[in-house]
Amino acid sequence: MNRFNNCLKQFIMIFLVWICIVLSVSTQVSLQQIISDLDVFKQQIYVDEGGDISVQCNTTELPDKAIYWTKNKTHTTFHRDGIFLNFTRINRTDHGQYICHSFDNKTHVLTEVETVMINVYYKAEVKSIRIHPQDAILENDTYFVYCDVEGNPPPQWRVRNNYTKELLDSARGSGPLITRSIKGKCGDTGPIVCEANNTLNKQPAYMTENFTVYCSPRPSGNYTNVSIGYVGGQAFLIMNLLGYPYPNYTWSRDDGQPIRHATQIDYPSFTVLNMTEIAVSDFGYYSVTMENAYGNFTAQFQLKAYGAPETPFNLNYSDVTWNSVRLYWTSGFDMGSRQYFFIRMLQGGNSYTTISNSIYDNSSSHGVGQNWTYLQTGLKSDTDITLTVQSVNGYGYRSRILYSVTFHTLPSPNGSRDKTKIIIGTTVASVSVVGIAAWMVAYVAYKRKRKSTYHNIN
Template structure:
């Protein structure tokens, strides 16, 4: 067995990118001596790549991912004996230094003197761990940085200078070496610039004392140095507190100063290219000069009115200046301005405690700037000294006559006279003249002889109602207006007669009070111009010229409506006023509203028109069924309807046998009145239903029908019949008092002609008319001497069954027909054609005639489902008519009917079809 298996690596410490060789060796002995050396083969374990050559494994260009690869080997001899596992070789390729970086990753670091440099990290990748050295370029040579500025960790070396000085400026180098192999080094340089902070700047203002509207400039200055090289640093400037203006590096220019700039605090700062900011400069406070401006006098009016004897002012002169304005007051006298006496001046105000009318005039305020010449402004105010009016003379005149008044005097004027009033008044300002509180417009006349001013005005057009005492008031807004009083009496004829309404709407049977108000001086007389028993009462009101008259008119009939004239007179004239009484009321209720005639679908009504209330009236008819909610309306077309006229109207398209409510409405513009009644429509009876033929013999036939609705009145039945070739109808009255709706009525027609076609009609009649239904049939052929007890029994049985049990009658008839057919077959010699014809004829009459005989086979199979008349809808006691037909002898047999069968079938096939029978049953 192979032993001592070993694995060796060359080179011993390979780097990434190197080629390596791993050699496996083992030994073996074989006995007896002289036998040749055993041949060994080798196998490598853990290798993922590379090429083997017997006992060697070669791996090209090591990579970092080969790190940690474990490789072993074994030897196998030619007897397939395997050695033990060799030692393990674990790959760990060297590399580095690589990816050398300095953080922060910048080439130049600018730092302010006295601040901290770093930490600056030097980082690289090596296997095994890199070795780091920091050096500083001093005087052209790199020397190690002091250890106190260096710190290490597992992956990098940090340089940190807590307080840097200008002599520490320069280039710093990080050197990275491989710890095993010399000569594998890399370096990274960084340049550190140390700079002094900016000095506190100075700020200057030009001009020193600017005015509002001037342009100013502010300049900011500061310095800073940089090492190595002692180079001046580039500075940026910022002005603080400024909200407008233009910047030019260290200069701020502000154009057109305004008052809003006052109090603006402006400072500046310098910032170097390291972002270091200087201290703030001293503050420049803007305080621009201005004024005088906005010169005003308060009260803010150009003219000031002041009452004589009162105080003038204080009148304040106000302006805006910076610094404070200077003020001077002057007064215009004899065309020139002179300073106001100091006793009336207080600071910038003027105040005259007791002013007289000769102190009127213009007062002027002059405002100057204390620091500048030629900036003076002025403000004038006109002072008007006023005094209250005084009436010294007064004249009232008409027809060019005048009189001076010193005490109240009464004047009499007619309405047509124009009165002129002249007043002589002393007043400033001009007075307003009020004549009994009415503002007058006066023509001003200056009388220069004595200096008085006369005021002349025509009084407003005087009316009768203007009579009375009048106060003449002269006022101009100054206290203590002057007054005078005169008394006027104005004469006029009656006028302005007014009533509450010239037209009075009223009703017959009422009494109307007539009241008129009018103007008249002196008092008038009043008379009616229409005959009436009422008198006038004349009442004087508060004033002599105002009067009220009262009277009454009684409306007894329509003739009392109309126009009433009223004549009012005094010595100056008369007037006539008219009062019109007109009817004004809702129309009277229609009278005698009643029903003339009524049918089953219409109603004739009538009424008498009442008084129309004084306006055109219209009529309308409203109606509805009593169980309805909706009313139908029909307008009645009438013309020239007078009181007492009878109006007729027809309501049609009504429902038969229905109760209605009817209202007739009379209407005009004032309202409506109505009258009402109720009625019920009538109706004709319904046509008999299911009219059909029962048993037919040669001389008789049994008819049946079901009674319909009687139309609300008692009804009777009658049967009319004739042969088809006759024109005359025979009439039989059906005597039967049991005709309730749904009852089945049976009737026998006898004494007919054999083998003859008949038309028969049944009529249902009440007081309103009748309705009918009809059909056709044919009697049988007569066979003398052929009557047998069998046929008699069959007929009698048929009648009994028909009278007793109408529902089973059809079934029995069908059975009898079948039995008769068999009897005829048993006698021999029967014609098959005739047999079929007879069967068809009988079956047609039975099946198509009476619903009692409908569908015999269905009746046999399901008697409870009869389609004609159910047991609960047929009265079984309606066979009282059977007393009429119980003695009937049916002599017709099956044998003696053969001769007429062919013809009967031929004719019945054309006329007695199902459709024909139903058509005859229609109403």
């Protein structure tokens, strides 16, 4: 009985060992098969469109076996016999999975040997573009852009307004694509472009479609409404705008005067007032009105003067004494920056030196047509003297030298000197009652002998 039990135990142990060996081999075979299958499905072949490739099925050719290839697990659209799968000048339509089959003519067993993924790379292309709605829209209405993009590797595509260069949407992918909802803005009128590229494109492929947004006219961003001009020079008043249909433009002067020395030049998206041979009368404020069927807008511009003030003119003199002379002149435009005058005396025959205080112009007309009187004292007696008047404005520019006047002072009476200076014009000066009376007496005397003492050099 004990012997039987021992034999039974040995048999059971041998059986268990055998079971473990069988299970181990079976498990190893199954794992190897799984790993093999994973390797098969991971097999990738990359080729550029137009290239040639040859793929060999991983099996042995035997007389009793038929080997053939199908595509994408269908036998109807693609079938090619033989252990080799050859492509000459491969096309993008050849992209896909290919399965090698082995059919045993004896056993009639069909086996899928392996699967190969052929990746055909080709440049990105834009096949079509469409905007919905296709008709023109009003400002703030929404629209979509449809793009049909193709390429491998999957391309990066972008939709932008080709006029404003604004990026409207972008993503990566291939096939019919649609943008997000986009709000139409004034100024978007122009071509919408869909472009795409991948690693094979040197330049993006693109396609455009015209697009229209109706809106009232308005300035395009910040516009410069002040232009600087010089007398005798040229300046431009430029109005850049948004708006469609393109508006009509009307330029005018704010003071109601006609526009002179200017040419109006109109373009679809901007208008220009070309100022040439600028005169003092051209400086001031201008307006341009833009109008289309959807509204209007008026913008104001200023043509601002710059440069040296005008040269004073009509220089005359009277009341020559042993140490003084009375000067008269008419001032010109100060170029928009307050000016002052000073008297200059010729010395040495070729240079002038300033001998007066500053005579400020506080007139409301900026000096245009203002008459001035100034009593210059401190002159040398019994001497030929040449004087002129010059102006300087707040820009630091000096006028040209005015024609001078020349006279001879009287001999000095007992060496006395009168250093009184009086300015009479548009400026305000504090003078005493005695001074005013003295001036009136001098003025009456001046009127009596005007013919002999008043010299007009112009």
